[in-house]
């Protein structure tokens with residue numbers, strides 16, 4: 001009997017794989033208008049200039065009394081200055097009268113300064129006007145305790161530039177200049193499609209030989225976490241026809257991420273589809289898990305053929321898909337939080353392959369958590385992973401390792 005298996009004959013290194021993916025990536029140019037309340041996490045596609053000063057008027061920076069600073073010269077607890085209290089100005093009001101010489105007006109933090117006043121005496125530096133005129137116990141300088149018109153943002157100033165990632169504080173800056181909407185870059189749409197005759201959606205009951213689809217859900221979660229829009233498709237059967245149809249269905253999206261069928265078995269048809277309908281950039285990475293990975297282009301779209309094994313697929317999503325996706329989304333590169341810890345147990349690594357090895361942080365050490373590439377618990381029970389270089393065969397217990405946290 002002849003076999004139809006086709007072994008992967010040459011592997012490329014992880015750095016080379018990343019470089020080839022990076023060379024194929026183009027940032028998304030489409031833009032869309034989003035309301036302010038949905039702007040966090042998006043990337044601005046326009047410069048935002050202030051139409052007016054922020055704050056729009058001189059205002060009290062403290063609760064107290066609006067005064068003419070000159071009237072407080074030389075004031076001290078032993079020799080207070082008495083000022084005639086002529087009114088009050090609260091926030092959201094316009095001052096009804098100016099402050100004349102020898103006068104003061106009670107003022108709330110954020111209320112507009114009345115004409116004539118050039119400083120605020122904080123209430124703690126006064127007797128609160130308990131007995132007639134307000135006694136001021138300390139001198140203030142002109143401008144003291146005032147927030148000046150335009151001190152935060154000047155009219156006409158660019159507050160945020162195109163390409164900026166909107167964070168909570170930048171959403172705040174948008175609000176401060178009164179912008180209710182902004183143009184942002186559209187998120188890359190990522191078609192996610194599982195292949196395999198054995199796959200059933202969670203919620204259904206399993207027939208003989210069937211398993212639940214894991215990859216569609218792990219991939220969608222990673223995509224959503226890194227600035228993409230996951231677009232899940234129906235599972236494709238292991239036939240060339242169905243896979244070709246599945247590819248055609250996804251061609252409106254920006255990236256196609258298929259899982260399964262990327263290896264060397266008779267029914268691993270991703271490579272055939274990729275080579276007949278598109279262009280293969282590489283197949284096979286010196287990486288564990290994640291060796292049988294295919295990457296290329298179909299119909300002008302990026303195509304990732306991820307291994308079917310759930311841990312291989314998800315690990316690859318972190319290692320290969322996330323950097324590509326973030327560049328498409330114009331997001332800054334992801335920097336994993338890391339912990340430097342001693343390795344809790346000796347780890348033997350796959351010779352000649354860069355290894356992503358999951359660990360659990362336990363008792364101040366990085367404990368090996370990797371089981372097998374097919375086991376989702378290799379990752380779900382881990383806190384992060386260490387990377388073991390291709391040329392390293394063994395990492396001894398006690399070696400200080402950098403754990404990248406999930």
Ligand code: AMP
Nearest residue numbers: 194212213214215260261262307308309
């Ligand atoms: P494949 O890459 O198609 O050869 O699949 C490798 C292994 O991963 C097989 O045991 C498959 O049943 C399993 N597998 C493939 N796709 C998925 C998936 N979406 N969810 C869970 N397991 C899968």
Ligand code: MG
Nearest residue numbers: 196260261308
């Ligand atoms: Mg399969």
